[in-house]
Amino acid sequence: MTESWATFGADLHLDLSAGRGLRAGLVDALREAARSGRLAPGTRLPSSRSFAADLGIARNTVAEAYAELVAEGWLTARQGSGTRVAERARPRRPAGAARVRRPERRRPSYNLLPGTPDLGGFPxxxxxxxxxxxxxxxxxxxxxxxxxxxxxxxxxxxxxxxxxxxxxxxxxxxxxxxxxxxxxxxxxxxxxxxxxxxxxxxxxxxxxxxxxxxxxxxxxxxxxxxxxxxxxxxxxxxxxxxxxxxxxxxxxxxxxxxxxxxxxxxxxxxxxxxxxxxxxxxxxxxxxxxxxxxxxxxxxxxxxxxxxxxxxxxxxxxxxxxxxxxxxxxxxxxxxxxxxxxxxxxxxxxxxxxxxxxxAYDRHVRGMRLRYRRRRDELVAAVSGRVAVSGIAAGLHAVLDLPAGTQASVLRAAAWQDLALETLSRYTHPEAGLPPREALVVGYGTPSTSAWSPTLAALLSALP
Ligand SMILES: Cc1ncc(COP(=O)(O)O)c(C=O)c1O
Known part of the structure; x- marks a missing residue:
């Protein structure tokens, strides 16, 4: 599960606003992702239910888009192994593709940058x-x-x-x-x-x-x-x-x-x-x-x-x-x-x-509080014994203090997985005279529900 999600990525970055209708837009975006290699052959796609919830669209729309791409041969659907990118959907790279510059504000596959709530939770x-x-x-x-x-x-x-x-x-x-x-x-x-x-x-x-x-x-x-x-x-x-x-x-x-x-x-x-x-x-x-x-x-x-x-x-x-x-x-x-x-x-x-x-505001806040609290509990349990979590049980982010001398390698390991992380030092006032502290500010509120587990897994594999 983790492996397939790792290649699928925390977020498909689909732009469904192309004006062609939701289903057609989704089909185009998924086809392009498979064609370009952004979704590697064998990658397991999320269930139509959770994908639909993430995108805020009807489950049927996702199911129909999957069915169309299965018919075209870009996806396979098998009982028990879910919907995957077809093995034959090898990316065809145009000559010189390696030199093509990435867009400046490319979104990472896994995102734990603090500052954003789970946008999929918008009511x-x-x-x-x-x-x-x-x-x-x-x-x-x-x-x-x-x-x-x-x-x-x-x-x-x-x-x-x-x-x-x-x-x-x-x-x-x-x-x-x-x-x-x-x-x-x-x-x-x-x-x-x-x-x-x-x-x-x-x-x-x-x-x-x-x-x-x-x-x-x-x-x-x-x-x-x-x-x-x-x-x-x-x-x-x-x-x-x-x-x-x-x-x-x-x-x-x-x-x-x-x-x-x-x-x-x-x-x-x-x-x-x-x-x-x-x-x-x-x-x-x-x-x-x-x-x-x-x-x-x-x-x-x-x-x-x-x-x-x-x-x-x-x-x-x-x-x-x-x-x-x-x-x-x-x-x-x-x-x-x-x-x-x-x-x-x-x-x-x-x-x-x-x-x-x-x-409705109270109800929404209560629901999100439960969601973020679960994530924080999972994060604390998952990193326990490896890094220390500091700060009170609140908010949408937590600080992970790293063992001395490990921050650079953690960041390298994160970059390798395309996991976006922020360090505490990034927030230091230049005149604060604070002693250097190797720590991460982990925005556990940022991923969507379906992305949370694979994102946590990516973080765990980057930690010492
Ligand atoms: C410390 C802090 N204050 C305030 C805000 C909210 O800013 P705004 O209401 O401008 O989006 C944020 C958002 O990230 C924040 O991190």
């Missing part, structure tokens, strides 16, 4: 139901230019209820500003801080370079805070920093939870210096060993900007995020966003509002 049917309802009920003004830069009040109200209930946030719909994901929120806040003549923002010593660059792009300096098993060392916050960007629920990427003492130190710093805390609650819903700890914002809603996103709980492609803004900052944030809401689709906002109100 298409429930989202469609919410979208239909939202569209039916939408007032005419939803189709016009949005008069309120904060975004649709229906979504702000739905979020206020949800955030208070699920994340312990003090969330008045009046102080919620909708935005196109966390990146958009930070871009707006960076501009506001700079306009307030803030020069420096403290960030976690391990953090996303993209987020740091948004701050430096606005003319702000970033000062790295050391990070340990209790999260960012907030007692080290300096009076020179005008704000701090933190991931309190689940430090990205080390996986620590900010301890109560460190939370208190952050709030004390904000109160004594007048600084602002920017709380990135990117995966706060996903905690597996206990109920999620409430948001830091609950401790001092006047000093904390709470930042949430649908990118982990639903899908990054939605580009939907939200801020709960302290009263003293609201006008500046709204002004930074523009006179009207240029950035988000009103229909998507109304759909998400309906999705939350109907309980």
């Amino acid at each position: 298409r049917a429930a989202w469609l139901t919410a979208a239909r309802r939202a569209l039916t009920d939408a007032p005419n003004d939803a189709f016009g230019y949005a008069a309120d830069a904060r975004g649709r009040v229906e979504l702000r109200e739905a979020l206020a209820g949800y955030l208070a209930r699920a994340r312990g946030v003090y969330a008045d719909p009046e102080r919620i500003v909708l935005c196109a994901g966390f990146v958009h929120a930070v871009t707006l806040l960076a501009g506001v801080l700079r306009a307030r003549r803030v020069r420096e923002v403290a960030v976690e010593g391990y953090s996303l370079d993209l987020h740091r660059e948004l701050l430096t792009g606005a003319g702000l300096r970033t000062r790295p805070l050391p990070v340990d098993a209790s999260g960012a060392r907030t007692p080290d916050l300096s009076a020179e920093s005008g704000a701090v960007l933190l991931t309190p629920a689940h430090q990205f990427p080390t996986g620590a939870a900010l301890t109560p003492a460190r939370r208190a130190a952050a709030v004390d710093w904000a109160r004594t210096t007048g600084g602002l805390i920017l709380e990135d609650d990117y995966d706060g819903e996903f905690r597996y060993d206990r109920q999620s700890v409430g948001a830091l914002q609950g401790l001092d809603p006047d000093r904390v900007v709470y930042l949430g996103t649908a990118s982990k709980s639903l899908a990054p492609g939605l580009r939907m995020g939200w801020m709960v803004v302290p009263p003293g900052l609201l006008d500046e944030v709204v002004a930074a966003k523009g006179r009207i809401d240029w950035t988000s689709s009103a229909l998507d906002q109304l759909t998400l509002a309906e999705f939350i109100r109907s309980g």
